[in-house]
Amino acid sequence: MCAREKSMPYPSAFPTTQATWLLTLVRACVADESSAKSAAIAQVFVMDRYARPLAVFVRGSSLARLGEPAEIVNGFFASRLSDAEFLRAWDRSGMRLRRWLMNGILFYGQGLARDGARASGRSAMLPAVEWSRLEGEATTAELDFERAWAIAVVREATARAENELHAEGRTVDFEIFRRHAIDGQPYAAFARELGRSEQQCAGATRLVAQRVRVRVAELLREEGVPEAEIDDEIARVRAAL
Numbered sequence: 001m002c003a004r005e006k007s008m009p010y011p012s013a014f015p016t017t018q019a020t021w022l023l024t025l026v027r028a029c030v031a032d033e034s035s036a037k038s039a040a041i042a043q044v045f046v047m048d049r050y051a052r053p054l055a056v057f058v059r060g061s062s063l064a065r066l067g068e069p070a071e072i073v074n075g076f077f078a079s080r081l082s083d084a085e086f087l088r089a090w091d092r093s094g095m096r097l098r099r100w101l102m103n104g105i106l107f108y109g110q111g112l113a114r115d116g117a118r119a120s121g122r123s124a125m126l127p128a129v130e131w132s133r134l135e136g137e138a139t140t141a142e143l144d145f146e147r148a149w150a151i152a153v154v155r156e157a158t159a160r161a162e163n164e165l166h167a168e169g170r171t172v173d174f175e176i177f178r179r180h181a182i183d184g185q186p187y188a189a190f191a192r193e194l195g196r197s198e199q200q201c202a203g204a205t206r207l208v209a210q211r212v213r214v215r216v217a218e219l220l221r222e223e224g225v226p227e228a229e230i231d232d233e234i235a236r237v238r239a240a241l
Contacts, residue, residue, distance in 0.1 A: 025039075026038075026090070043077075046087075050101055053098070054069075054101060056145055056148040057141050066109055066113060073105070080108065090224075143240075146236075149240070153219050154241065156215075157212050157219055160218070165208065172195075180201065216234055217230050217234060
């Protein structure tokens with residue numbers, strides 16, 4: 001499992017044609033000189049975005065009985081992401097990445113339970129009713145997971161929009177958006193301080209909100225969401241928040 005490198009490139013450094021950015025990396029993980037680098041970047045991408053949502057999922061399900069959520073997630077990443085075939089199998093599945101990872105950590109947890117049972121001399125398999133109960137209770141755990149994932153996506157999209165606006169010399173526009181949309185302040189509370197009218201502040205907020213939406217769509221494409229389904233997926237992000 002690789003650690004984050006300071007020189008790790010941003011997604012924009014990997015232009016794509018028919019495939020999304022992450023899928024491009026996954027499909028590059030073949031026996032050539034660039035495969036290790038492609039695999040490492042894909043691993044970091046998945047770990048950065050999904051470590052917290054998966055820990056939330058573990059905490060809210062019966063998997064929590066198997067150990068500390070963060071340790072289970074780290075073990076899952078070390079076990080699965082070390083094998084490039086895990087993400088290639090996701091590519092072939094046509095499944096949403098978050099669903100693939102959720103299913104994956106459930107199977108990983110079942111393996112942990114078997115190993116623990118063998119070590120203690122008990123039956124190697126948990127009773128079927130235990131796993132049926134786990135899957136049944138996943139409605140709550142999955143909702144928590146979806147919300148944590150949506151928060152992670154929006155935060156990353158907002159950070160990308162902020163960096164983009166800073167580079168364009170429009171830092172004040174993002175500051176207006178932050179104070180109003182994130183901190184909940186009325187325009188009247190800060191418009192004069194920032195040298196804008198309330199109407200101008202409203203315009204800046206709309207502009208930045210649109211930038212964030214564009215970046216959310218970009219992040220969803222990176223996860224393999226088809227273009228025709230982007231709007232529906234953005235609606236799911238909003239509903240989960």
